[in-house]
Amino acid sequence: MSHVLxxxxxxxxxQRLVSTAWVAEHLNDPQIILVESNExxxxxxxxxxxxxxxxxWTRDLxxxxxxxxxxxxxxxxxxxxxxxxxxxxxxFYGDRSNWWAAxxxxxxxxxxxxxxxxxxxxxxxxxxxxxxxxxKVPQATPSQYVxxxxxxxxxxxxxxxxxxxxxxxxxxxxVRSPQEFSGEKLHMEGYPNExxxxxxxxxxxxxxPWATATDPETxxxxxxxxxxxxxxxxxPDEDVVVxxxxxxRSSHTWFALKYLLGYQNVRNYDGSWTEYxxxxxxxxxxxx
Amino acid sequence: MTATxxxxxxxxxxxxxxxxxxxxxxxxxxxxxxxxxxxxxDERQRVPGCESEVFVxxxxxxxxxxxxxxxxxxxxxxxxxxxxxxxxxxxxxxxDEIRAIPDDVIYEFFGRELxxxxxxxxxxxxxxxxxxxxx
Numbered sequence: 474m475s476h477v478l479x480x481x482x483x484x485x486x487x488q489r490l491v492s493t494a495w496v497a498e499h500l501n502d503p504q505i506i507l508v509e510s511n512e513x514x515x516x517x518x519x520x521x522x523x524x525x526x527x528x529x530w531t532r533d534l535x536x537x538x539x540x541x542x543x544x545x546x547x548x549x550x551x552x553x554x555x556x557x558x559x560x561x562x563x564x565f566y567g568d569r570s571n572w573w574a575a576x577x578x579x580x581x582x583x584x585x586x587x588x589x590x591x592x593x594x595x596x597x598x599x600x601x602x603x604x605x606x607x608x609k610v611p612q613a614t615p616s617q618y619v620x621x622x623x624x625x626x627x628x629x630x631x632x633x634x635x636x637x638x639x640x641x642x643x644x645x646x647x648v649r650s651p652q653e654f655s656g657e658k659l660h661m662e663g664y665p666n667e668x669x670x671x672x673x674x675x676x677x678x679x680x681x682p683w684a685t686a687t688d689p690e691t692x693x694x695x696x697x698x699x700x701x702x703x704x705x706x707x708x709p710d711e712d713v714v715v716x717x718x719x720x721x722r723s724s725h726t727w728f729a730l731k732y733l734l735g736y737q738n739v740r741n742y743d744g745s746w747t748e749y750x751x752x753x754x755x756x757x758x759x760x761x
Numbered sequence: 762m763t764a765t766x767x768x769x770x771x772x773x774x775x776x777x778x779x780x781x782x783x784x785x786x787x788x789x790x791x792x793x794x795x796x797x798x799x800x801x802x803d804e805r806q807r808v809p810g811c812e813s814e815v816f817v818x819x820x821x822x823x824x825x826x827x828x829x830x831x832x833x834x835x836x837x838x839x840x841x842x843x844x845x846x847x848x849x850x851x852x853x854x855x856x857d858e859i860r861a862i863p864d865d866v867i868y869e870f871f872g873r874e875l876x877x878x879x880x881x882x883x884x885x886x887x888x889x890x891x892x893x894x895x896x
Binding site for chain 1: 780783784786787790812813835836837838839842871874875876877878879
């Protein structure tokens with residue numbers, strides 16, 4: 474596998490996808506901060522990579538009141554608590570083939586902290602390989618990290634812009650299940666308030682479920698050539714918008730497109746279907 | 762609702778500290794016993810909306826129900842904890858007792874800090890038990 478897209482910065486070059494073996498070799502590297510981010514709240518406390526900190530997306534990354542992410546002050550406090558500096562490389566990993574870790578990485582990037590990467594395969598692969606786990610929670614020496622203002626422009630998109638792009642015939646990737654895409658399935662039966670009032674997809678969207686980009690056995694990303702084939706209908710220089718239900722699964726696809734395939738203008742619509750499917754008057758397509 | 766389920770509710774109500782609640786749930790997850798059934802499982806037994814790929818089977822004798830669970834995601838710890846709670850607390854329950862379980866009982870165990878998908882999956886396990894016992 475050759476995911477070698479790298480960016481250079483002051484300290485070390487940043488490869489955006491690292492292997493479990495690479496992480497194992499760098500467990501004691503002071504420039505590296507390991508962060509586990511899961512959907513399942515029981516996983517980190519039950520065992521994690523030695524030295525890894527937990528970043529919980531509900532408690533740490535979300536605004537407690539509004540539907541939005543944390544503000545600059547809270548991000549700064551989080552980074553200080555992690556002991557991060559501008560030169561820290563944040564290595565994210567987690568459950569579900571890193572879908573939540575990719576979401577956390579995407580939120581960190583809103584604040585311009587691009588010295589970050591994913592550990593390919595996430596915690597499942599680390600555990601399968603029999604690598605060490607611990608329940609000991611590390612205590613970092615708090616840093617003096619100064620966060621940049623949050624900038625949503627580059628990698629996030631809001632509903633007004635989405636609607637303008639629909640009118641202009643822009644391209645979208647819907648990473649939900651085919652049943653959600655077609656409108657056959659809105660949400661889980663019996664829980665109408667958990668989904669959207671209308672089913673279907675954004676006009677012009679192509680269905681490419683997020684997990685298509687991963688190897689189901691290992692949870693690792695597929696090889697570059699396979700990813701290129703999966704996303705062949707979208708060109709690296711095109712504007713591409715990805716979405717799912719709340720923006721978490723689409724963060725995984727955003728990562729694959731931006732950092733494994735080098736797409737320059739890919740944005741995550743985190744309002745996703747829970748917003749779009751409830752918008753009054755918004756155009757919708759159904760069927761596969 | 763069964764007396765055992767009420768005991769679980771009382772237990773978690775006495776644990777306001779999140780870390781204690783999480784540790785209790787981890788211990789419960791360790792008690793989960795997977796159903797010993799041939800694969801592939803019947804898709805009709807799959808809990809809809811549950812990303813942890815949970816399957817539920819119910820059987821009854823003289824109006825008393827027992828349930829078996831299979832959590833196919835090896836890292837589906839919350840689902841395993843919920844399966845352990847439901848398996849023990851619904852053992853011998855009547856359909857009326859099962860029907861009386863509030864859907865949002867999961868929040869009493871896990872707290873409100875659950876993702877939408879996780880909430881749906883765990884609630885789905887409760888719903889599935891209700892659906893089976895009403896059929």
